[in-house]
Every structure is written in C-alpha cells, then in structure tokens.
Amino acid sequence: xxxxxxxxxxxxxxxxxxxxxxxxxxxxxxxxxxxxxxxxxxxxxxxxxxxxxxxxxxxxxxxxxxxxxxxxxxxxxxxxxxxxxxxxxxxxxxxxxxxxxxxxxxxxxxxxxxxxxxxxxxxxxxxxxxxxxxxxxxxxxxxxxxxxxxxxxxxxxxxxxxxxxxxxxxxx
Numbered sequence: 001x002x003x004x005x006x007x008x009x010x011x012x013x014x015x016x017x018x019x020x021x022x023x024x025x026x027x028x029x030x031x032x033x034x035x036x037x038x039x040x041x042x043x044x045x046x047x048x049x050x051x052x053x054x055x056x057x058x059x060x061x062x063x064x065x066x067x068x069x070x071x072x073x074x075x076x077x078x079x080x081x082x083x084x085x086x087x088x089x090x091x092x093x094x095x096x097x098x099x100x101x102x103x104x105x106x107x108x109x110x111x112x113x114x115x116x117x118x119x120x121x122x123x124x125x126x127x128x129x130x131x132x133x134x135x136x137x138x139x140x141x142x143x144x145x146x147x148x149x150x151x152x153x154x155x156x157x158x159x160x161x162x163x164x165x166x167x168x169x170x171x172x
Contacts, residue, residue, distance in 0.1 A: 001062050001063070001064065002062070002063050002064065002065070002067075002101060002102055003060065003061070003062055003063075003100075003101075003102060004060070004061050004063060004067070004070055004098060004099075004100060004101045004102070005058055005059070005060055005061075005098075005099040005100040005128060005131070005132070006026075006058065006059050006061065006070075006074065006096055006097065006098055006099060007056065007057075007058050007095075007096070007097045007099050007115070007118075007123075007124045007127075007128075008022050008023070008056065008057050008058070008059065008094070008095065008096050009043075009054045009055065009056040009092070009094075009095045009123065010054060010055055010092065010093055010094050010095070011045065011051060011052045011053060011054040011055070011091055011092065012052070012091050012092060012093040013093055015054070015055040016040065016055055016159075016170075018081060018093055018094050019040070019055055019057055019094075020167065020168055020170070021081055021094075022077050022081060022094050022096060023037065023057075023059060023164070023167060023168055024168050025077045025080065025081075026059065026061065026073070026077065027164075027168070029073055031063055031064045031065045031069075032061050032062075032063045032065065032070075032073065033061060033062045033063070034059055034060070034061050034164050035060045035061065035062050035164070036059065036060040036131055036163075036164065037057055037058075037059045037060075037161070037163070037164050037167045038057050038058045038059070038127035038128070038130045038131050039057070039127065039130060039157050039158075039159065039160040039161065040055055040056070040057055040157070040158045040159040040160075040161065041055070041056045041057070041123060041126060041127055041155050041156060041157060041158055042054070042055055042056075042155075042156050042157075042158040043055075043056050043122070043123035043154055043155045043156070044153075044154030044155075046121060046123065051091045052091065054123065055158060056123045056124070056127060057127055057167075058099065058124065058127035058128045058130070058131055059164075060131055060132075067098065067101040067104070067106055067111065067113060068108075068110075068111065070098055070101065071098060071110065071111050074096035074097070074098065075096075077094070077096055078094050078095065078096055081093060081094045082094075097115055097124075098111070098113050098115065099113075099114060099115045099118050099124060099128060100113065100114050100115075100135075100138070101113045103138040104138070105138060105139050114137060114138055114139060119137060119140070119142070119144075119147040120147075120151070121151065122148065122151030122152055122153065122154065122155040123154075123155055125144055125147055125148040125151055126148055126151075126152065126155045128144055129144050129145050129148055132144070133145060
C-alpha cells in the first residue's frame with residue numbers, strides 16, 4: 001500500500017465547498033482511501049499576490065495506484081470542478097498537487113515528487129506537519145518542521161475539523 005500526501009487549495013467562489021468536493025471525488029476513486037485531512041488554513045497568495053486569500057488543506061491517501069495515476073486523478077478532479085488555467089499562480093477554484101508519494105523521488109516530464117517547491121511554501125508545510133510532524137524531506141533529509149519555521153507568516157487556521165467524515169459533511 002502506498003501513502004501519498006496531496007495539497008488542495010481554492011480562492012474562487014465557495015472555497016471550502018470546493019475543497020470538500022475535491023475530497024469527496026478523491027474518496028470515490030477506486031483504489032484511493034482518504035485517511036486523514038489537516039485543519040483548513042486561510043493563506044495569503046504566493047507568486048501573484050493581487051488575488052483573494054486561499055483555503056488550503058493537506059490530505060493523506062492510501063492507494064494501490066501508481067503515482068502517475070494519482071496525478072491523472074488530481075488533474076481530472078480539477079477539470080471536473082471547473083479549474084481554468086488563465087496564468088501561472090493565478091486565482092483558481094481548485095488546485096491539487098502531489099506533495100509526497102511514499103519516500104520516492106520521482107522525476108518525469110509531467111511530474112516531480114516530492115513537489116519541487118513545497119519546502120518554500122508555508123501553505124503546504126504547515127498543514128503537512130500537522131499530519132506528519134516528524135517527517136523529513138525524502139531528498140534533502142531536512143525535517144519539514146525546520147522548513148516551516150521561516151514560513152508561518154500569512155498562514156492561519158481557518159477551521160479545525162476532526163477527521164475526514166466531519167470534513168466532507170461540515171456545513172460552512
């Protein structure tokens with residue numbers, strides 16, 4: 001069984017509902033079990049900053065599927081939920097990224113895992129270390145908590161929810 005961590009974010013429309021819909025879609029995928037979800041964090045935009053704040057979570061999944069199939073599921077989920085890629089780092093109704101897949105280092109034309117910019121992004125690190133506080137970066141060997149020390153600004157708990165079931169059923 002493989003364990004992967006995915007980052008989900010939204011800053012257009014009903015942000016929380018969009019995150020819920022994405023988690024529901026992941027749960028409906030054959031071969032994917034969503035086992036944990038972090039608190040919901042409201043975060044300042046990174047890169048292009050002239051846009052609304054995001055809601056972000058990290059989910060843990062257990063899967064029998066290869067990482068390439070997880071990428072395909074993430075991209076299909078974005079498409080079904082209406083993501084339009086207008087410009088790099090621009091506003092988006094939903095964004096799913098693979099952060100980690102076991103402790104594997106995957107580099108291909110379409111995919112790099114661990115996510116190449118995750119150590120620079122508080123909106124990824126803070127929810128990730130909530131789920132796996134002692135985890136180290138599989139390539140650098142540096143604890144994710146060390147990276148997060150310098151990246152807490154602009155990342156705030158929006159809602160703490162206890163478990164996947166509560167997350168998908170919560171009425172915002």
